[in-house]
Amino acid sequence: MISIKKILFIPLLIFCLSLHAQNNYYISNSSGSDSNKGYKSKPWKSLNQISKQKLKPGDTVFFKRGDTFKGHFVLNGSGSPSKPIVITAYGGGNKPIISGEVGDSGGGDFREAVYVNNQDNMIFDGLEIQNNRTTQRDGVGSTQSFGINIYNTSRQTMDNFIFRNMTFKKVYALSYVNPVNQNAFNKFEVTAIRFSSGWNKANINNVLVENCFFTDLQRIGVHIKHAKGNNGHDNRQTNFIFRNNEFYQIGGTCILPSRTRNCLIEYNIFNQPGAKTNAKMIGRGSAVWNWHSVNTMVQYNQCIGIRGVLDSHGIHIDHHNVDTVVQYNYMEDCEGGFVEILAGNERAIYRFNISRNDGWRDNPNWKNSNHTLWINNLINRKSAPISKDSYIYNNTVILDRKEKPYQTSIDLKGSGTRLFNNLFFAINGSGIGNKQMVLQDPLLLMTHNYFYGDISEGFVSKDQNKKAVYQLSDGIEGEINNLQQLSNAGIPFKNKFDHPRFPVDASFIFSTVEAIPTQDIFGQSIATDIAPNIGANNAKTMGISLGDSKVSIENPLAVGTIKLAGVKSAYKYLLTDIIGRVQQEGDIDQTHSQIILEKDLVPGLYTLIISKDSRTFSGKLVLTH
Numbered sequence: 001m002i003s004i005k006k007i008l009f010i011p012l013l014i015f016c017l018s019l020h021a022q023n024n025y026y027i028s029n030s031s032g033s034d035s036n037k038g039y040k041s042k043p044w045k046s047l048n049q050i051s052k053q054k055l056k057p058g059d060t061v062f063f064k065r066g067d068t069f070k071g072h073f074v075l076n077g078s079g080s081p082s083k084p085i086v087i088t089a090y091g092g093g094n095k096p097i098i099s100g101e102v103g104d105s106g107g108g109d110f111r112e113a114v115y116v117n118n119q120d121n122m123i124f125d126g127l128e129i130q131n132n133r134t135t136q137r138d139g140v141g142s143t144q145s146f147g148i149n150i151y152n153t154s155r156q157t158m159d160n161f162i163f164r165n166m167t168f169k170k171v172y173a174l175s176y177v178n179p180v181n182q183n184a185f186n187k188f189e190v191t192a193i194r195f196s197s198g199w200n201k202a203n204i205n206n207v208l209v210e211n212c213f214f215t216d217l218q219r220i221g222v223h224i225k226h227a228k229g230n231n232g233h234d235n236r237q238t239n240f241i242f243r244n245n246e247f248y249q250i251g252g253t254c255i256l257p258s259r260t261r262n263c264l265i266e267y268n269i270f271n272q273p274g275a276k277t278n279a280k281m282i283g284r285g286s287a288v289w290n291w292h293s294v295n296t297m298v299q300y301n302q303c304i305g306i307r308g309v310l311d312s313h314g315i316h317i318d319h320h321n322v323d324t325v326v327q328y329n330y331m332e333d334c335e336g337g338f339v340e341i342l343a344g345n346e347r348a349i350y351r352f353n354i355s356r357n358d359g360w361r362d363n364p365n366w367k368n369s370n371h372t373l374w375i376n377n378l379i380n381r382k383s384a385p386i387s388k389d390s391y392i393y394n395n396t397v398i399l400d401r402k403e404k405p406y407q408t409s410i411d412l413k414g415s416g417t418r419l420f421n422n423l424f425f426a427i428n429g430s431g432i433g434n435k436q437m438v439l440q441d442p443l444l445l446m447t448h449n450y451f452y453g454d455i456s457e458g459f460v461s462k463d464q465n466k467k468a469v470y471q472l473s474d475g476i477e478g479e480i481n482n483l484q485q486l487s488n489a490g491i492p493f494k495n496k497f498d499h500p501r502f503p504v505d506a507s508f509i510f511s512t513v514e515a516i517p518t519q520d521i522f523g524q525s526i527a528t529d530i531a532p533n534i535g536a537n538n539a540k541t542m543g544i545s546l547g548d549s550k551v552s553i554e555n556p557l558a559v560g561t562i563k564l565a566g567v568k569s570a571y572k573y574l575l576t577d578i579i580g581r582v583q584q585e586g587d588i589d590q591t592h593s594q595i596i597l598e599k600d601l602v603p604g605l606y607t608l609i610i611s612k613d614s615r616t617f618s619g620k621l622v623l624t625h
Contacts, residue, residue, distance in 0.1 A: 022058030022083070025050060026090065029067040040090070047071035047098070058083035063127060066093035070102050072110045079121030081160055089126040095167055099130040100145075108137025112146035112194075120158040124148070128167040129192065133174050142174040145190045145218070150204060152197040158204045166212040168192035172280055173218060179284035180309055180365075182380065188282065191220040195237055200229035203237050210243045211579075219252035219282045226259035236261040236294065239509050243267050244579040250274075251281035253289060260293040262507035266300045267578050270314075271602060274307035274335070284308030286336065291318040295506050297513055299328045302578055302604030306334040309363055313371075314355065316340035317348045319379055325349045325502050328521045330622050332603045334358040337371035337408065339392055343384035347500050349391040352521045352536045354557070356398045356603075356624055357430075359408040368409035368436035372397060372424075375414040375441075389416045391500055394490065394520070396423045396535040396557075397432070399453075405429030409436040410459055412444070419446040420497055421490035423535030426453035433459040448491040450534045465491070487540060490532040521605075522556050522620045546610055547617030553608060556621045560597055562608065567593040571610040578605045597623060 025038045032045035040062070044050060047069050050061060055077030063069060079085035089096050100110035113131045116122065129147040136142065147168050152158045171192050177184040192214055195204050203226065214221040224237050238261045246269040247254040254270045257263045270287035287303040289311065290296045303314035314331030317324045319342050326349065331338060337359030341348045355372075363369035377386045399408070410433035412419075426432045433456030447464040460466060491497050499517060504510040518526055520538040532538055543552030543565055551571070554563040562575075567590055575584040575595070584598055588610070595608075601623055609618045 022060075023056070024060050024062065025053060026062045026064070027069065028064035029069050030064065032064075047073045051076060055079075055085050057085070057121070060086040060088065062088060062090040063096035063098065065089050065091040065096050068097040068099065070099050071106070072100060072112075073098055073114045075114070075116045075119050075122065078119040079160075081121060084121045084123050084160065084162070086123045086125065087127065088123075095126055095128040097128045097130055099132070099170075101130070101132055101134070104135050108135045108140070109133035110137060111140040111144050112149035114148040116148070116150045118152060118154045118156070118158065121160045123162040123164070124166055125162075125164045126166070128169070130168075130170040132170040132172045136174060143177065143188050143190070145171055145173040146194045147171045147192040148194070150193070150195045152201050152204055155202050157202045159206050161204070161207045163193065163209045164211055168212065168214045168221070169216045171217050176218075176280045177282070179282050182310075185282070185284070188219060189223060189225075190218040190282075191223040192217050193222045195222075195224045197226045197235075197237065199227040201227070203235070205238045207237075207240045208243070209241070209245060212245045213248070214245065214250060214254065215248040216277070217250050217252075218280055219250075219285070220256055221247050221250050221254040223256045224258055224260050224263075228259070234261060235259065238262055239507050240264070241509050245269070246271070246579065247287070248272060249277055250285070251276070251283060252285035253287065254285075255288045257290045257293050257296060260290070261295060262509055263290070263293060263296045264509050264513065265296070265298045268301045269577065269579060269602070269604065270301060270303045270306075272305040272307070273303070274312050276307065284310060284312060286311050286313045286316045286334075286340070289316045289318045290321050290324060292320045293324070294322045295503055295510075296321060296324045297502065297510065298324070298326045299513075300578060300605065301329045302602075303329065303331040303334055304603055305332075306336065308335060309361075310336075310366075310369075311340065312336035312361070313340040314338065314358060316342070317345055318342050319384070320344040321348065322346045323503060325351070326353065327351045327517065329353045330521075330603070330605050331358055332356045332624060335361040335370070337361075337374060338395075338397060339373045339375075340371065341375045341387050341390050341414070343377050343379050343387060345387035345390065347389050347391070348387055349500055350393075350395060351391065352394050352517065354396045354398070354521060354536050354622055357401045360401070360404070360406040362406075368411060370406070370408050370435070371411060372408040372432050373410045373412060373419075375412045375417060377413045387414045389500070390414050390418070392417070392419045392422065393497075394421045394532060394534075394536060394538075396537070397425065399426040399430035399432060400428050401430060402428050407431045407435040408433060410456065411436060411438045413438065413440045415441060416443040417441045417445070418497060419444070420448050421532060421534055422449045423486070424449060424451050424455055426455050429454075431455065445496055447497075448489070448534065450486065450489070486534040486537075488531045489534045492531050493526075493528055521622075544619045544621065546608065546619040549610060549612075549615075549617035551610060551617065553619050553621050558597065558621055558623050559625065562595040562597065562621065564588065564593045564595070569612065571612045573611075574609040576607045576609065577602070
């Protein structure tokens with residue numbers, strides 16, 4: 001018979017042994033030696049040494065800040081859900097750099113800087129990852145290069161990966177491919193973080209990437225993929241969250257979910273995807289696009305300055321996805337266009353987005369290469385299943401570029417497309433749908449859209465209840481809030497025009513996502529029993545209220561100046577970007593109620609916070625040029 005004392009003692013003993021088993025390992029290229037013990041006072045030196053160490057649940061690996069580690073870091077061991085392995089930094093200075101570059105003397109540059117194969121339950125925090133390959137290595141193709149490569153070749157699911165406060169830059173392969181060559185482009189998968197599973201293998205599950213910075217990459221920021229296989233399993237990577245990350249001058253796409261189930265992409269800055277700042281950059285890519293994926297939510301992001309000879313929209317929905325929602329995003333200067341929905345999709349949805357000066361590309365090999373709206377039924381120029389039940393509603397689309405005006409295409413080839421409550425502007429010489437206008441959907445439902453300016457008559461005439469054209473009152477920023485024309489003018493969200501329900505109960509990652517939207521891009525309420533406004537702004541009174549302060553933003557689409565109403569006393573203000581960083585601050589009062597915006601602010605979604613007497617009030621707005 002076991003005594004009560006022994007019963008109490010056994011878990012305590014296990015707890016003590018568990019604590020003892022958790023080790024800290026320190027690595028310093030500048031002051032370490034592989035003959036040391038790996039202590040903080042006597043750190044190891046090389047990636048090779050820590051790669052040989054069998055890591056256990058709860059272990060932490062520290063790389064010294066300010067140091068650069070070249071070689072191949074192979075994670076040897078898994079954590080557990082309650083005791084993950086943590087890879088992080090110590091000391092002062094810049095983030096430690098881990099790079100696969102070793103040159104000829106090291107046998108050629110590695111395929112990846114960090115390799116995780118059939119290990120899981122890990123946290124990466126506070127590191128910089130590079131892999132600019134310039135020398136060939138046996139067994140590594142010239143088109144391969146990854147920063148961190150997470151690879152499942154087992155029949156067991158790999159669970160729980162977190163990436164926080166990481167920097168990814170200078171990831172390049174030895175070669176370059178022409179982005180016009182679709183076959184070569186598809187195979188060129190140079191990526192900062194790659195998640196993949198082999199043929200007939202299990203998946204990778206539960207991944208969070210937040211507060212990370214990506215820049216100077218040859219093609220992709222994050223790529224999730226799965227070999228299809230025929231093992232009777234779903235064969236999709238599951239439960240991915242990307243939040244509060246910044247991507248700047250990426251050669252291709254920032255986030256590419258392929259064969260995923262449950263993916264949430266929110267509050268990210270996508271600044272200049274498809275960049276071509278050097279000769280090796282691929283120079284083509286929408287900020288986000290998904291492929292053969294189920295349940296993808298893309299919300300509260302900004303997509304600015306996207307380039308590329310093909311695709312290169314703000315956010316596009318590629319082939320054979322089910323339940324993809326693109327909502328509450330701001331897109332500007334995206335070369336390809338605004339909406340892109342390719343073949344075989346079910347319930348592809350664009351709602352409550354603002355698009356400004358998108359779709360200006362002039363590709364001599366493809367006349368209608370720039371689109372305001374594009375639903376396509378081709379794969380590699382061959383007929384494919386059409387997309388069914390696409391929804392495009394309550395978006396605001398603006399073309400007003402004064403320099404180099406342009407004409408866009410509208411090309412809709414689908415089944416059961418719903419196009420309603422959208423606001424279309426085309427001024428200053430630009431036009432919508434005049435380059436090419438094709439509507440091939442026998443079940444098209446198009447109604448209650450507003451049109452102003454040079455817009456294809458063939459497009460306007462298809463609207464069953466188009467709203468009267470009206471005159472601009474206060475420039476384009478005034479029209480976004482022209483409530484006399486737009487308020488309660490939309491068709492209610494009922495029957496055939498009801499909101500498509502997003503399956504939030506499919507995963508815990510959607511716990512903060514609404515199945516049915518209850519607000520617009522500015523956080524204004526949407527009611528099912530009251531007709532909505534036209535466009536992305538559903539405010540029912542003039543301006544966007546800052547809480548109960550009685551102060552409101554007169555022009556939620558701000559160009560150069562934020563105009564405020566109701567300022568009766570002095571306030572401090574903060575202007576924060578979509579990932580929460582303060583970009584401008586100052587004071588306002590009754591005589592100085594306008595905020596002059598700094599010229600170097602990046603266009604996008606912002607929050608204005610005012611404070612007085614320890615009380616704060618906030619509201620959302622869009623800054624544009």
